[in-house]
Amino acid sequence: MEISRKYAVTEKVGQGGMGMVYKVRHITLDTTLALKVLPHELTDHAEMRTRFYREARLMARLKHPNIVQVLDIDRDEAQNFHYFVMEFIHGKTLRQYIRDQGALPLAEVLHIAIQVAKALTYAHTQVPSVIHRDVKPANIMIEDPSGRVVVMDFGIAKEIGQSDATRTGAIMGTMKYCAPEQMRHEPVDGAADIYALGMVMYEAYTGKQFFAGLDEATIVGRVLYEPQEHIADFSPDTPPVFTAVVTKAIAKSRERRYQTAEQLLRDLEQCRAALEAGTLEQLSLPGLEYASPPSASTELEDIENRLLRLKGERDQRLATTLQQQVQQARERAATVAASQWAETVWQQAAAHEERGRTSFQSRNYQHASEAYQEALPLFTHAYETAQTTAARKQEEQSRAAVETKQTKAERPETQEPVGPKDVMTPVLAPPPRRTVRLMRTIGRLVKKRARPHRRRAQKSLFRRVARVAR
Ligand SMILES: Nc1ncnc2c1ncn2[C@@H]1O[C@H](COP(=O)(O)OP(=O)(O)OP(=O)(O)O)[C@@H](O)[C@H]1O
Numbered sequence: 001m002e003i004s005r006k007y008a009v010t011e012k013v014g015q016g017g018m019g020m021v022y023k024v025r026h027i028t029l030d031t032t033l034a035l036k037v038l039p040h041e042l043t044d045h046a047e048m049r050t051r052f053y054r055e056a057r058l059m060a061r062l063k064h065p066n067i068v069q070v071l072d073i074d075r076d077e078a079q080n081f082h083y084f085v086m087e088f089i090h091g092k093t094l095r096q097y098i099r100d101q102g103a104l105p106l107a108e109v110l111h112i113a114i115q116v117a118k119a120l121t122y123a124h125t126q127v128p129s130v131i132h133r134d135v136k137p138a139n140i141m142i143e144d145p146s147g148r149v150v151v152m153d154f155g156i157a158k159e160i161g162q163s164d165a166t167r168t169g170a171i172m173g174t175m176k177y178c179a180p181e182q183m184r185h186e187p188v189d190g191a192a193d194i195y196a197l198g199m200v201m202y203e204a205y206t207g208k209q210f211f212a213g214l215d216e217a218t219i220v221g222r223v224l225y226e227p228q229e230h231i232a233d234f235s236p237d238t239p240p241v242f243t244a245v246v247t248k249a250i251a252k253s254r255e256r257r258y259q260t261a262e263q264l265l266r267d268l269e270q271c272r273a274a275l276e277a278g279t280l281e282q283l284s285l286p287g288l289e290y291a292s293p294p295s296a297s298t299e300l301e302d303i304e305n306r307l308l309r310l311k312g313e314r315d316q317r318l319a320t321t322l323q324q325q326v327q328q329a330r331e332r333a334a335t336v337a338a339s340q341w342a343e344t345v346w347q348q349a350a351a352h353e354e355r356g357r358t359s360f361q362s363r364n365y366q367h368a369s370e371a372y373q374e375a376l377p378l379f380t381h382a383y384e385t386a387q388t389t390a391a392r393k394q395e396e397q398s399r400a401a402v403e404t405k406q407t408k409a410e411r412p413e414t415q416e417p418v419g420p421k422d423v424m425t426p427v428l429a430p431p432p433r434r435t436v437r438l439m440r441t442i443g444r445l446v447k448k449r450a451r452p453h454r455r456r457a458q459k460s461l462f463r464r465v466a467r468v469a470r
């Protein structure tokens with residue numbers, strides 16, 4: 001098969017996310033080249049095509065031993081597809097290489113990383129700066145037998161990928177190397193490539209991907225929503241300086257990350273020099289955070305710190321519980337108007353509660369607990385006092401009410417109307433002698449008179465006698 005009557009296809013060399021890659025022979029020059037067919041979208045979308053050609057021109061300007069040389073970009077009229085042509089690299093991708101070899105020795109990791117860092121330093125310092133945006137093991141090739149490391153697909157993959165929703169598979173595949181700012185679709189600079197190279201170094205050194213076995217959603221969650229930085233969990237025999245370099249490269253925060261590829265390159269070169277000199281273990285580079293090896297004293301400190309933290313948490317829990325209890329006790333006391341009946345106690349309790357509140361706010365939970373512990377019994381006391389006082393007052397009032405009633409009953413002017421018994425009492429009292437004699441006389445007189453009127457007359461006379469006797 002011929003393409004644009006310039007290139008004869010020799011063989012298929014690979015299938016990427018965008019399209020097929022062929023090994024081709026330049027018909028006129030008789031040189032071996034690689035030709036990558038671009039997605040159909042380029043043919044269909046004029047705007048996308050313009051942008052892609054602009055990128056390709058920038059790419060073609062990059063001339064560096066560690067960047068694949070782009071030689072041509074064109075369209076095959078007959079088959080209606082766009083393609084670009086680049087130097088053919090004899091060798092395998094780093095992805096394939098790690099699959100074959102597993103974890104690579106540190107010297108090899110440094111050798112690869114240094115060359116990629118050189119390519120990035122060169123591209124990032126172009127005017128305008130060229131950002132790769134898709135650094136990953138599949139886009140890094142190791143030439144055989146020279147060992148030259150070549151970075152492929154500068155700027156192209158992401159440029160097309162971002163505009164094409166149908167290529168989500170390819171985009172997803174690169175999430176593992178995607179810097180947080182790039183995930184958020186913010187404008188990216190060289191720092192995104194540094195992050196990706198850090199991830200590549202991790203993978204080359206350990207033989208496994210940093211996010212191995214995780215799905216896209218989990219990776220995004222880890223990168224964007226977990227606040228802590230990534231930890232390079234290397235084996236304990238790893239030189240601390242190398243761990244620190246990788247940790248700094250994969251820092252989520254741009255401030256903590258290497259600011260330029262050149263700074264990373266310098267650190268990597270120092271690591272390699274020290275490794276060759278046998279002094280890597282002792283190497284300490286400025287601007288790196290070292291995870292200090294746990295010594296007996298730091299372990300003790302750690303335990304103490306943990307104990308302190310636990311104590312702090314316990315104090316806070318206690319203070320919170322007491323705070324609620326005090327509040328309940330105060331509310332209960334308020335129902336019996338304790339602030340009125342037990343004024344002094346109430347004020348003391350309220351003062352302690354206020355002190356507790358202030359201490360709680362300033363997170364001094366121990367003081368807060370102490371203050372609440374003082375307030376609690378006082379509010380309870382105020383409640384009981386108020387209840388007793390109120391009950392006594394009520395009792396007093398009801399007693400007073402009873403007494404008032406009795407007094408009223410005894411006073412004559414307010415006497416109830418007298419009953420028949422009261423009327424008869426003085427009559428039934430033993431009459432004086434004179435009266436007795438008079439009554440006998442009346443009795444005799446009544447006997448002499450007519451019988452039917454006897455009783456009535458006797459009663460009336462008796463009444464008259466009684467009146468006289470009083
Ligand atoms: N210049 C080249 N020389 C030799 N082989 C190449 C060249 N470019 C690409 N290849 C081969 O073609 C394969 C596919 O490359 P391609 O860039 O299309 O896929 P990818 O990098 O896996 O995915 P992506 O589309 O995301 O870049 C590579 O894995 C590599 O083996």
Ligand SMILES: [Mg+2]
Nearest residue numbers: 016138139153
């Ligand atoms: Mg590629």
